[in-house]
Each structure stands twice: as structure tokens, then as C-alpha cells.
Amino acid sequence: xxxxxxxxxxxxxxxxxxxxxxxxxxxxxxxxxxxxxxxxxxxxxxxxxxxxxxxxxxxxxxxxxxxxxxxxxxxxxxxxxxxxxxxxxxxxxxxxxxxxxxxxxxxxxxxxxxxxxxxxxxxxxxxxxxxxxxxxxxxxxxxxxxxxxxxxxxxxxxxxxxxxxxxxxxxxxxxxxxxxxxxxxxxxxxxxxxx
Amino acid sequence: xxxxxxxxxxxxxxxxxxxxxxxxxxxxxxxxxxxxxxxxxxxxxxxxxxxxxxxxxxxxxxxxxxxxxxxxxxxxxxxxxxxxxxxxxxxxxxxxxxxxxxxxxxxxxxxxxxxxxxxxxxxxxxxxxxxxxxxxxxxxxxxxxxxxxxxxxxxxxxxxxxxxxxxxxxxxxxxxxxxxxxxxxxx
Amino acid sequence: xxxxxxxxxxxxxxxxxxxxxxxxxxxxxxxxxxxxxxxxxxxxxxxxxxxxxxxxxxxxxxxxxxxxxxxxxxxxxxxxxxxxxxxxxxxxxxxxxxxxxxxxxxxxxxxxxxxxxxxxxxxxxxxxxxxxx
Numbered sequence: 472x473x474x475x476x477x478x479x480x481x482x483x484x485x486x487x488x489x490x491x492x493x494x495x496x497x498x499x500x501x502x503x504x505x506x507x508x509x510x511x512x513x514x515x516x517x518x519x520x521x522x523x524x525x526x527x528x529x530x531x532x533x534x535x536x537x538x539x540x541x542x543x544x545x546x547x548x549x550x551x552x553x554x555x556x557x558x559x560x561x562x563x564x565x566x567x568x569x570x571x572x573x574x575x576x577x578x579x580x581x582x583x584x585x586x587x588x589x590x591x592x593x594x595x596x597x598x599x600x601x602x603x604x605x606x607x608x609x610x611x612x613x614x615x616x617x618x619x620x621x622x623x624x625x626x627x628x629x630x631x632x633x634x635x636x637x638x639x640x641x642x643x644x645x646x647x648x649x650x651x652x653x654x655x656x657x658x659x660x661x662x663x664x665x666x
Numbered sequence: 667x668x669x670x671x672x673x674x675x676x677x678x679x680x681x682x683x684x685x686x687x688x689x690x691x692x693x694x695x696x697x698x699x700x701x702x703x704x705x706x707x708x709x710x711x712x713x714x715x716x717x718x719x720x721x722x723x724x725x726x727x728x729x730x731x732x733x734x735x736x737x738x739x740x741x742x743x744x745x746x747x748x749x750x751x752x753x754x755x756x757x758x759x760x761x762x763x764x765x766x767x768x769x770x771x772x773x774x775x776x777x778x779x780x781x782x783x784x785x786x787x788x789x790x791x792x793x794x795x796x797x798x799x800x801x802x803x804x805x806x807x808x809x810x811x812x813x814x815x816x817x818x819x820x821x822x823x824x825x826x827x828x829x830x831x832x833x834x835x836x837x838x839x840x841x842x843x844x845x846x847x848x849x850x851x852x853x
Numbered sequence: 854x855x856x857x858x859x860x861x862x863x864x865x866x867x868x869x870x871x872x873x874x875x876x877x878x879x880x881x882x883x884x885x886x887x888x889x890x891x892x893x894x895x896x897x898x899x900x901x902x903x904x905x906x907x908x909x910x911x912x913x914x915x916x917x918x919x920x921x922x923x924x925x926x927x928x929x930x931x932x933x934x935x936x937x938x939x940x941x942x943x944x945x946x947x948x949x950x951x952x953x954x955x956x957x958x959x960x961x962x963x964x965x966x967x968x969x970x971x972x973x974x975x976x977x978x979x980x981x982x983x984x985x986x
Binding site: 484505506509511512515516527531595598 | 683778781782800
């Protein structure tokens, strides 16, 4: 594999977004409702991050845009199979599976945040939805609690899969993807280059 | 990276966070939320040695934050027949215990569990048992009888410390539950 | 005056067991003024294990129902299942220390067990029995 210098892949805002999201999610997962104020505010931060990412996915630099890494399901599927065989191609931005993970995580985080805010409203009569949902009562509180916990845990599962994917991709293509998300840079590869 | 786009995306994100934080400053009843790095432990611990001595000899010294003031007044008025036993106290002790209870009842402090219990009770009701408050009933309604009444080590829902391992510290968190003979509880 | 060792030891132990000995002996004196005759630990033990009937929840009205027959062991409250610390002063040095406490528990527990207040004689016999455990 021939490498010639660095290419800038992940812009600073994107990187800040990613690592802030990691921090906020860890805080949220660990605090649960034992440190409610911290938990709720970290959750609000996540909603803000999601809004940012949504917009950035349309107006941001090339590799931040959804158009760059969202592929049809059959392409995602065949890329995944190739990964398992160790034969997947190297992408400069997100590969199809990585791209699918971005979308999946965004959807799940949205579901988790929304259910959390609803739960906060019903259970604690607190948060931005308290005025509208506050009167719903304890049966709804239970339901929302189960929904919120389910989505939170499902997100965690995906996060674990995401980490595995990052490690696999790093190994397969002999690059440090974690460092790339910190510095924003990857090595430019002359021969095996795709999009 | 056009500046306009940066501002748009960042601005929207920040606005989302800020608006929610501002809208959440008070809860629906105008009470301020707790401190940032303060554990929202469920109810205030009992720190009153006299209460523990006078009211914790036969049963767990239930935290005053578990009932509203009117309930505690009712209980203290009926000590001659305190659920079948005579629990009368000499007058000065009686006054002191009552004062402790009403000063620390569920209406006071910023305790989540207390507030939830309070909200579940109709204003016209003054339950004299914690276990009959709608909130506590609801919290235990999926529990099979064999874990409570049918469980020699538990006996009744009034025996909080049998399963709630941190009840003495005022914490009734789900993760701390260990049902004797069964283990952790997840619902 | 030469005091022999055994006497010295006896005197010393009396000082150390001072507190609960004081509460109990004061109460015993009080019960005597209320008409009690000589106190008897055996009578106390008999009272302890006697059944005084059945409560409406089906429990036997007897001291040992909650406190067990062995005062050195912890008991269990039959209604609340709460652990009750051992009554035996030899195991629990907080017992029989305060007159007010002793009287309080006599009042409450006699009322449940015997369905009346204990007489001065009975209380004295109980104390004579408990203090030796």
C-alpha cells in the first residue's frame, strides 16, 4: 500500500461533536436517575448535538455529509460480508457499514432522548415537556421508563458494536481510526482509494 | 466550511440545549431542581436519635419523608392503638417526635421520592400506612405474593429493610434490591 | 483491715456492674414499696415461658414468642419481622440500664402479652430472671 502524506477527513466541529457525544452518553448511562440533574442536562446536550449533526450532515464538509456515507441496504450488507472475509475496501470517510452505524446511532439516541424527556415530564413533572405530559400518571411513567431503558441499552449495544467495527476497520486497513477521529487526519493511499 | 453553515449548525445545537435547560429550571410546581453534583437520593435519611430510639424499636424507623404531614399527625394521634399495639409516649417526648416528623415530612426538602409519594395521595386522604399510598402500591404491584407474604424472611411490605438493602440510608433504588431467597429484582 | 482477694474481686465486680445493677435494684426497691414480696428468678422464668392466650392474629401471647427462650439470642418481632437485640445483659450491655426504658417496655409488652399491666411482683420476678441471663 503506498501512502503519500495526510488528508484531512474529519473537520474540527465533527470531531468535537463525536467526543462530546461520547462523554455525554457515558455520563448519562452512569448517572441514571441517581444524579437526576446531571443526567437530564447531559441528555439535553445530546439532543443539541443531534440537532447539530443533522444540519451538519447537509451543509458540512464532504465527509461529514450523509450523502458521502449513506448507502443502499444491499451495499451495506455486502460490505459487511466482505468485512467478515477480511476483504472490505478502504474508504476515506465512513465505509457503508460505518455510515449505517452513524444513522442507527442517531436514530436510537433520538429515541432515547425523547423518551427520557417524556419520562422526566411524567415521572418528575420536570423538564421541557412537564406542562404537557405532567398529568399522565404512574402507568404511563412505567411504560416510558421501560421504553427509555430499552432504547438506552440498545444504544449501548450499538456503541459496543461500533467500537468493534472501528477496531476491525483499523486492523483490516492498517490505520488508527481512533486517532483519525482525534486529529482529523488519515494517510492518503494512492492505490486502494475509494471515494 | 462556510461560516454561515457553521453558525447555522452550531447555533441550532446550542439553542436546542439552552432552551431545554432554561425550560427545566423549575419543575411544574416551581420548585428548584437539586444541585448539579448532588445525588438525588430518594428520601432524607433519619438523623434523629430520639426518633430511632422511640420509633425504631419494633419496626424500621421509617423516614418522615415517606408520608405527608397530615399522615404523621394522624399516626401520632393514635399511638394508644398503633396498629394493634400501645406505643404511647410521655408528653414531652411525644411533642419532640411529632415536631421532627412534621418538619421533615414529604412536603419538605427537595426529595424526588417524597415528591412522587406526595403527588400520588389525594389531598383529602391521610394514609396512616406508607404501604397504602398509591405510589408505593404501584411500585410493588408486580411483586408476586410469594416474595412478600409468603416469604418467611420478609412477611409484609412494611418490612422495607428485608429487600431494600440501603433503606436505612434513605435509598430505595431498584438496583439495590435483594429479595431474600430470590436475589435482585428487575421489572 | 486486711481484705481478702475474693472479697476484693467481688467488690470490684460490683462497681463495674454498677449501672445496670443500680437501675434494677432501684426498681426492685420501688416494687417492694408497692407490695411485692421476695423476688424469685425462677418465678420470672416461669412467667417468661407461660402462654397467656392467643392473639387475634393467631400468635401465642408469650414473652418468648418475640424474644425466644434463650435471652442471649436475638429475637424477631412477630408482626414486623424486625430483629430484636438480645435481652441478656451478659451479651448486650445496653439492657437494664435505664429505669425509664425498663418501665416503658414493661408497660407496652405486658399489655400485649398479659393483656394487662404486670404487677409489681411480676415485674420484680421478671427482672430477677433477666438480669441473670
